[in-house]
Amino acid sequence: METIILTVAQALIKFLDAQYIEQDGVENKFVEGISVIFGHGMVLGIGEALLHNEHTLKIFQGKNEQGQAHMAIGFAKQNNRKKIIAVASSIGPGSTNMVTAAATATANNIPLLLLPSDTFANRQPDPVLQQIEHPEDLTITANDSFKAVSKYFDRIIRPEQLMSALLNAMRVLTDASDCGAVTLALSQDVQGETFDYPSSFFEKRVHLLRRQPADLESLQTAIKMIIESKKPLIICGGGCKYSRAAEELKLFSEEFMIPFAETQAGKSTLESEFNYNLGGIGVTGNLAANTYAQGSDLIIGIGTRMTDFTTCSKWLFPNAKIVQINISVYNSLKLDACQIVGDAKTVLHQLTEILKPIGYKNPSVSEINLVKDAWNNEYHRLTVSRDEIDIYSEISHSYDRQILEFKKVTSSKLSQTRVIGILNDTIAEDSIVVCASGSLPGDLQRMWKASIRDTYHAEYGYSCMGYEIAAALGAKLARPAQDVYSFVGDASFMMLHSELVTSLQEKVKLHICLFDNMSNGCISNLQMSNGLDSLCTDFRYRNDDSGNLDGDFIQIDYAKIAEGYGCKSYRIINENELKFALEDSKNYQCTVLFDIKVLPKSMTNGYKSWWNVGLASVSPFEKVNKNFDQLTLAREKARKY
Numbered sequence: 073m074e075t076i077i078l079t080v081a082q083a084l085i086k087f088l089d090a091q092y093i094e095q096d097g098v099e100n101k102f103v104e105g106i107s108v109i110f111g112h113g114m115v116l117g118i119g120e121a122l123l124h125n126e127h128t129l130k131i132f133q134g135k136n137e138q139g140q141a142h143m144a145i146g147f148a149k150q151n152n153r154k155k156i157i158a159v160a161s162s163i164g165p166g167s168t169n170m171v172t173a174a175a176t177a178t179a180n181n182i183p184l185l186l187l188p189s190d191t192f193a194n195r196q197p198d199p200v201l202q203q204i205e206h207p208e209d210l211t212i213t214a215n216d217s218f219k220a221v222s223k224y225f226d227r228i229i230r231p232e233q234l235m236s237a238l239l240n241a242m243r244v245l246t247d248a249s250d251c252g253a254v255t256l257a258l259s260q261d262v263q264g265e266t267f268d269y270p271s272s273f274f275e276k277r278v279h280l281l282r283r284q285p286a287d288l289e290s291l292q293t294a295i296k297m298i299i300e301s302k303k304p305l306i307i308c309g310g311g312c313k314y315s316r317a318a319e320e321l322k323l324f325s326e327e328f329m330i331p332f333a334e335t336q337a338g339k340s341t342l343e344s345e346f347n348y349n350l351g352g353i354g355v356t357g358n359l360a361a362n363t364y365a366q367g368s369d370l371i372i373g374i375g376t377r378m379t380d381f382t383t384c385s386k387w388l389f390p391n392a393k394i395v396q397i398n399i400s401v402y403n404s405l406k407l408d409a410c411q412i413v414g415d416a417k418t419v420l421h422q423l424t425e426i427l428k429p430i431g432y433k434n435p436s437v438s439e440i441n442l443v444k445d446a447w448n449n450e451y452h453r454l455t456v457s458r459d460e461i462d463i464y465s466e467i468s469h470s471y472d473r474q475i476l477e478f479k480k481v482t483s484s485k486l487s488q489t490r491v492i493g494i495l496n497d498t499i500a501e502d503s504i505v506v507c508a509s510g511s512l513p514g515d516l517q518r519m520w521k522a523s524i525r526d527t528y529h530a531e532y533g534y535s536c537m538g539y540e541i542a543a544a545l546g547a548k549l550a551r552p553a554q555d556v557y558s559f560v561g562d563a564s565f566m567m568l569h570s571e572l573v574t575s576l577q578e579k580v581k582l583h584i585c586l587f588d589n590m591s592n593g594c595i596s597n598l599q600m601s602n603g604l605d606s607l608c609t610d611f612r613y614r615n616d617d618s619g620n621l622d623g624d625f626i627q628i629d630y631a632k633i634a635e636g637y638g639c640k641s642y643r644i645i646n647e648n649e650l651k652f653a654l655e656d657s658k659n660y661q662c663t664v665l666f667d668i669k670v671l672p673k674s675m676t677n678g679y680k681s682w683w684n685v686g687l688a689s690v691s692p693f694e695k696v697n698k699n700f701d702q703l704t705l706a707r708e709k710a711r712k713y
Contacts, residue, residue: 074271080231081114081121081263084187086274087238089127093154093246095281096316102246102279103185104147104155104549105130107140111162112201113189117263118160133577135570137161139542141173141184143571146506146539146546148182150529152314154281155550156245160187163260164202168214172536175221178252180310180337180533183245186222186255188215193229193259200260215257223252229259231267246279248314248415249399283315284399286414286422293410294372294395295426301370301393303436304330307353307382310337311375311398317417318342318525321374324420328427329434330372333361335382336517338375340528344521348440351447352517354388355381356532359679360447364439366680368392371407375399375416378406381532385684386711408713451519454676455493474610474672478590481625484645487674488512488587492519494647495557495585498654503555503583504529504547508539510561511594511675512587518676527554538568541584545571548580555583562588562611565630575663576638583657584634584665589672590625597673602687603695610672634665641665682706 078086091102106129110119122131134140137159144157161167167188177184191203191213199205206212219225224244226237241254298304312321318341325332325348333353334341342349350361357365365371365388373396376382383389386407396409397419404411412419479485492515501523507513508531522528529547531539544558560569565586575582596609613623631641640660642653644667657664684707687700 075268076271076274077266077268079117079121079264079266080228080234080258081117082125083231083234083267083269083274084118084238084258085121085125085127085129088158089129090274090276091242092276092278093281094278095154095283099278100154102155103129104157105132106158106160107132107134107144108160109134109137109140109162109166111166111189113163113166113260114160114258114263115162117189117258117260118187120264132157133574134159135573136568137166137169138173138538139568139571140574141170141186142176142536142539142542142568143546143549143574145173145177145180145182145184145531146529146543147550148184148546149180149531149543150504150526150547150550152316152526153183153248153251156183156185157546158185158187161189162202163189163191163200164204164214168217171217171221174218174253174255176531176534176536176539178221178223180531181251183251184253185241185245186218186253188218188255188257189263190215190227190257190259192261194261213257215255218253218255218257221253222255223250224254225257226255227257227259228262231262231265234267235269235273242277242279246281248281249401283415283418284413286397286412286419290410290412291422291426294412294423295430297370297393297395297410298328298372298427299430299432303368303439304370304372304434305365305368306330306332306372306374307335307376308332308338308341308374309335309376312338312416313341313375313526315375315399315416317374317420320417320420320424322346324424327424328432329437331364331440333357333365334517335376335379336513336530336532339517339520339530340522340524340526342525343523345523350440350444353382354384355678355681355683356514356517357679357681358447358518359450360443362388362680363443363446365389370395373397373406373409374420377403377533379533380684383407384682387682387684387706387709390709390711407711450679454489454519456490474606477625478672481627482645482669484669484671486644486646486650486668486670488515488589488670489519489674489676490647491587491650491668491670492516494650495654496521498651499557499583500555502527503557504551505557505559506530506540506544506547507559508532508543509535509537509564510592511597512559512561514594515676516559518679537564540564541569541582542571544582544584545575545578545580548575548582549578552580555581557583557585559585559587561593562586562590562628562630563592572634572637572639572663579661580663581661582663584663586630586665586667587670588628588630588667589670590627591672593672593675597675598685602685603691603693603699629667631665631667634667639663639665641667644668684710
């Protein structure tokens with residue numbers, strides 16, 4: 073056997089550089105590069121390998137470990153899980169900074185390879201700098217925290233272990249049914265140790281993504297349920313997009329006149345204007361999809377996990393029968409469904425071939441245009457130019473105070489929905505929009521019209537604040553020819569925007585649309601809609617008289633922050649300024665930030681939706697008790713499993 077002597081770090085880099093992926097006869101290099109923030113735990117191990125070892129991996133310099141990992145998630149997601157960027161960090165805080173990103177990847181079934189450094193395997197220098205000691209178990213390190221949020225975890229404490237660990241890592245990263253974060257903790261002393269590795273281990277390795285067909289028995293059961301249905305509805309999830317099943321979904325929907333609604337991950341699988349596309353469904357769904365869903369007797373889920381936001385906490389269609397088409401056996405079981413385990417593209421083709429000769433057509437096709445017309449009227453109301461916004465008066469009079477104060481300190485009259493409408497009408501049709509947390513994902517799932525496929529990029533499986541800008545960078549690296557717009561709230565911007573600097577370093581232009589309403593607006597809405605006053609959700613100074621955080625708004629000039637980094641920035645308080653900025657920004661090649669002051673409480677409302685929340689069952693507040701009574705009634709209506 074031919075062998076080669078390499079350090080563990082050198083072998084790791086050499087192996088990653090030789091990984092490829094193939095589907096439908098198309099072969100791509102799987103590992104595009106590696107993002108690093110060097111520290112003492114890996115700069116002399118992985119750092120040496122990257123500097124001197126021959127490889128073609130592109131090296132990115134992250135600014136925050138969570139940020140660089142979110143960049144990698146955005147890159148993999150925009151590539152429909154066919155390419156990845158590995159992420160390496162030093163020991164201690166560098167490693168644990170990535171735990172949140174690992175959870176984000178795993179919740180969304182996005183492949184993410186994390187390479188956190190670990191303590192010394194030989195324990196000679198224990199406790200090494202940044203090591204956490206557990207006197208009751210010396211095998212525990214800080215990296216054990218990744219176990220709860222990873223699909224696969226391994227710790228390399230001997231050089232020869234690397235081979236089985238890497239093979240298992242690739243198994244999970246290329247598994248369409250169960251991929252997510254893979255964590256390989258690398259003991260920092262072992263990174264530099266050598267082993268006589270078989271040369272064959274580093275040969276080009278092609279991982280085949282096979283399209284699994286469904287079995288005939290489950291197909292026949294589903295066909296019978298469809299034929300018997302009077303008002304079927306498809307729910308298009310992220311699995312439909314990752315499978316590249318857009319044309320099969322379009323053909324199936326048109327042939328049998330069955331409309332479909334979109335989850336956050338499934339949105340832009342097909343164009344928004346497609347006649348049978350009802351738009352977003354669930355808690356953040358629109359009027360068309362939710363109205364149609366409430367009367368549906370059959371739900372056909374395609375590549376969806378059926379989360380509580382999609383099903384309105386199992387309340388939206390309590391009596392409908394369920395068919396679940398999913399490559400994951402676990403997800404195909406959701407809601408006690410008729411299981412069809414298989415690839416979305418393949419299964420849709422199978423169903424079409426069987427159902428077409430029968431001549432089935434949806435009996436409720438006439439309702440599709442009715443619900444779409446109702447939503448289009450509401451969309452116009454949300455986006456029409458007006459001086460004053462509608463106040464949800466049934467929630468709280470405190471809204472009036474917040475809005476008036478905001479207007480006073482900013483002079484802005486812009487509503488969030490109006491801004492979204494202007495952006496949708498103005499930016500290039502093939503622009504990719506990225507969002508993740510707060511009220512923006514709800515407004516965008518309802519309102520954003522995707523004219524081009526694969527241009528809506530939402531992380532809502534984990535709804536992770538701080539994802540938006542870093543992932544936008546990843547999306548841009550994946551699709552350099554397309555403009556990328558990050559939609560981010562002021563609270564999320566403050567939480568993590570470090571990869572702005574990386575975008576400048578890489579000479580990559582991002583468009584950051586920062587919606588500043590001086591609050592955690594989404595959570596403020598949740599408080600106030602359930603009978604509470606706003607508490608620690610607005611960004612206010614501490615009041616010297618009351619001692620509470622209910623003083624004046626804290627005014628932050630985000631445009632200046634971005635300008636300080638080297639971005640082009642604009643402060644925007646009216647429509648003309650927004651339209652000018654969008655046009656003028658075309659003259660700049662660097663990242664651009666639009667600091668848009670939007671009125672509080674100017675988001676979309678919930679359209680025939682419900683969300684099961686942990687409201688206090690007994691409270692001194694009368695409104696809370698009233699809301700709990702309503703909550704109890706809604707819980708009784710929801711499906712039990």
